[in-house]
Amino acid sequence: xxxxxxxxxxxxxxxxxxxxxxxxxxxxxxxxxxxxxxxxxxxxxxxxxxxxxxxxxxxxxxxxxxxxxxxxxxxxxxxxxxxxxxxxxxxxxxxxxxxxxxxxxxxxxxxxxxxxxxxxxxxxxxxxxxxxxxxxxxxxxxxxxxxxxxxxxxxxxxxxxxxxxxxxxxxxxxxxxxxxxxxxxxxxxxxxxxxxxxxxxxxxxxxxxxxxxxxxxxxxxxxxxxxxxxxxxxxxxxxxxxxxxxxxxxxxxxxxxxxxxxxxxxxxxxxxxxxxxxxxxxxxxxxxxxxxxxxxxxxxxxxxxxxxxxxxxxxxx
Amino acid sequence: xxxxxxxxxxxxxxxxxxxxxxxxxxxxxxxxxxxxxxxxxxxxxxxxxxxxxxxxxxxxxxxxxxxxxxxxxxxxxxxxxxxxxxxxxxxxxxxxxxxxxxxxxxxxxxxxxxxxxxxxxxxxxxxxxxxxxxxxxxxxxxxxxxxxxxxxxxxxxxxxxxxxxxxxxxxxxxxxxxxxxxxxxxxxxxxxxxxxxxxxxxxxxxxxxxxxxxxxxxxxxxxxxxxxxxxxxxxxxxxxxxxxxxxxxxxxxxxxxxxxxxxxxxxxxxxxxxxxxxxxxxxxxxxxxxxxxxxxxxxxxxxxxxxxxxxxxxxxxxxxxxxxxxxxxxxxx
Numbered sequence: 001x002x003x004x005x006x007x008x009x010x011x012x013x014x015x016x017x018x019x020x021x022x023x024x025x026x027x028x029x030x031x032x033x034x035x036x037x038x039x040x041x042x043x044x045x046x047x048x049x050x051x052x053x054x055x056x057x058x059x060x061x062x063x064x065x066x067x068x069x070x071x072x073x074x075x076x077x078x079x080x081x082x083x084x085x086x087x088x089x090x091x092x093x094x095x096x097x098x099x100x101x102x103x104x105x106x107x108x109x110x111x112x113x114x115x116x117x118x119x120x121x122x123x124x125x126x127x128x129x130x131x132x133x134x135x136x137x138x139x140x141x142x143x144x145x146x147x148x149x150x151x152x153x154x155x156x157x158x159x160x161x162x163x164x165x166x167x168x169x170x171x172x173x174x175x176x177x178x179x180x181x182x183x184x185x186x187x188x189x190x191x192x193x194x195x196x197x198x199x200x201x202x203x204x205x206x207x208x209x210x211x212x213x214x215x216x217x218x219x220x221x222x223x224x225x226x227x228x229x230x231x232x233x234x235x236x237x238x239x240x241x242x243x244x245x246x247x248x249x250x251x252x253x254x255x256x257x258x259x260x261x262x263x264x265x266x267x268x269x270x271x272x273x274x275x276x277x278x279x280x281x282x283x284x285x286x287x288x289x290x291x292x293x294x295x296x297x298x299x300x301x302x303x304x305x306x307x308x309x310x311x312x313x314x315x316x317x
Numbered sequence: 318x319x320x321x322x323x324x325x326x327x328x329x330x331x332x333x334x335x336x337x338x339x340x341x342x343x344x345x346x347x348x349x350x351x352x353x354x355x356x357x358x359x360x361x362x363x364x365x366x367x368x369x370x371x372x373x374x375x376x377x378x379x380x381x382x383x384x385x386x387x388x389x390x391x392x393x394x395x396x397x398x399x400x401x402x403x404x405x406x407x408x409x410x411x412x413x414x415x416x417x418x419x420x421x422x423x424x425x426x427x428x429x430x431x432x433x434x435x436x437x438x439x440x441x442x443x444x445x446x447x448x449x450x451x452x453x454x455x456x457x458x459x460x461x462x463x464x465x466x467x468x469x470x471x472x473x474x475x476x477x478x479x480x481x482x483x484x485x486x487x488x489x490x491x492x493x494x495x496x497x498x499x500x501x502x503x504x505x506x507x508x509x510x511x512x513x514x515x516x517x518x519x520x521x522x523x524x525x526x527x528x529x530x531x532x533x534x535x536x537x538x539x540x541x542x543x544x545x546x547x548x549x550x551x552x553x554x555x556x557x558x559x560x561x562x563x564x565x566x567x568x569x570x571x572x573x574x575x576x577x578x579x580x581x582x583x584x585x586x587x588x589x590x591x592x593x594x595x596x597x598x599x600x601x602x603x604x605x606x607x608x609x610x611x612x613x614x615x616x617x618x619x620x621x622x623x624x625x626x627x628x629x630x631x632x633x634x635x636x637x638x639x640x641x642x643x644x645x646x647x648x649x650x
Contacts, residue, residue: 092431096432118390121391124392125394125395126398128395129396132401155385158385311432
């Protein structure tokens with residue numbers, strides 16, 4: 001199902017918030033600030049937001065370590081993400097999990113596994129729970145090249161198909177698995193060719209908000225109606241290095257420049273202008289996003305650090 | 318006397334296998350959130366513990382899984398996140414190494430790492446231990462592999478009564494529990510406590526026998542070897558404080574250390590091989606707790622793989638005779 005103009009506008013604001021946040025983190029890193037476990041999502045905003053925004057609040061996601069657009073689109077406030085990033089009191093995990101384990105079960109975000117691969121089984125379990133309770137929620141399980149090479153994905157797909165479980169697996173093919181090119185790890189650089197004929201597979205342009213939205217929402221509604229699992233591969237590109245300390249010397253500068261032409265923020269902005277949205281309105285969105293980011297980071301820097309004492313309730317579980 | 322007799326008559330004699338099945342059935346009946354899952358569970362599982370449950374509770378409560386340990390251990394985690402209390406069977410406890418990531422990195426850490434207030438009730442159960450030439454991948458004692466893992470409760474029952482009370486506690490625990498059933502225990506008989514709500518709290522040791530000369534700590538099948546050794550030692554005039562910790566983690570240090578403070582002699586009997594054994598930790602903790610003049614010894618399997626030859630294996634497994642010998646040597650020295 002294609003998004004309406006209002007849905008595109010809302011998604012665009014979330015995408016821009018994600019982008020402005022990543023840009024602010026980039027500035028902080030350049031200034032020498034340490035941002036533990038920070039992974040930039042620059043270039044993947046249409047994928048992250050377009051795949052989550054169409055979901056219901058009761059639907060569940062298993063997010064990747066890269067980018068914060070999934071979390072923002074699912075309704076987790078940036079302020080909490082910043083508190084977790086900076087290991088401060090008041091976030092979602094009190095310095096025990098950092099930005100890698102942001103969670104808010106009440107909006108369908110239970111957290112994230114520490115070693116890639118368990119997520120596939122977790123998705124099976126969440127979907128099995130829905131099926132056993134005759135609920136209608138769907139689980140969307142995102143994964144990158146690393147997790148997607150683990151055997152648990154096959155195991156999960158088999159179980160999802162065996163039990164017709166409502167899971168949509170979204171492969172985030174951003175061209176790189178840390179220092180390795182996707183095509184060095186998967187035949188022809190496709191993360192989903194291998195699943196063709198096993199479960200329904202769809203490949204979308206991950207930098208096209210409407211295409212991601214359309215593909216994911218159709219897969220989700222099909223799963224909700226009892227149609228079983230589907231794999232959707234979103235082709236995108238990682239414009240920033242893998243992690244905050246990575247200099248990405250392995251990633252050719254001209255390749256990155258070439259890929260900037262497909263920047264999803266620019267493309268979505270262009271699409272909105274074509275749909276009649278004014279420059280003024282789009283600029284106002286960016287200003288609001290900038291204010292949100294500034295407030296969230298400012299509050300997080302000012303917040304007291306998490307400590308064993310402040311985390312005691314959780315440590316002694 | 319008449320009262321005592323009537324109570325005994327009411328107590329049902331069952332095997333550990335039957336007792337475990339009864340508890341699973343009872344918990345499935347008690348809460349719709351309890352699920353049984355694993356390989357071949359529809360036909361009783363590896364040791365017959367889930368026999369009859371599928372027929373009684375159906376496919377939505379007793380879930381037969383493919384041989385996909387990573388997948389279905391992950392699924393158990395997902396089910397627990399959604400509020401279910403899955404009881405997952407591992408076909409042989411040795412195979413836990415195939416899912417050490419899910420167990421030690423994910424399940425054990427999850428509640429703390431994500432500051433999760435709600436329970437994460439997962440019981441992982443399965444058969445374990447040497448039973449005569451099953452080879453090194455179907456015989457190992459797995460508690461040493463996992464007792465290093467903070468966040469995991471490890472339970473090793475040794476009697477019908479404890480199997481019942483501990484499995485009930487494990488399934489109702491808000492945290493992940495590893496429940497390890499020694500293969501040689503399944504056919505052991507005993508009486509099931511009459512109270513259908515009978516539980517044995519996790520982390521509380523059982524003082525099996527009282528004596529002043531030496532503290533012997535043993536669990537699982539080794540508790541029975543140690544009990545036989547204790548009877549033999551009693552006949553020699555040696556009094557044994559025999560402690561079955563029942564839970565490896567958390568360990569009931571208070572009970573063990575109080576006993577050792579009194580006897581100043583400690584022997585730990587453990588089926589696992591020596592290096593990295595749980596008994597090493599027990600000795601260390603007792604040394605740190607510091608009764609002056611503490612003397613201690615371990616009766617374990619030497620550092621060998623379990624051979625496929627049952628005869629060769631029997632020679633290296635700890636037993637009652639080796640325990641008697643170790644205690645006498647300790648007291649004589």
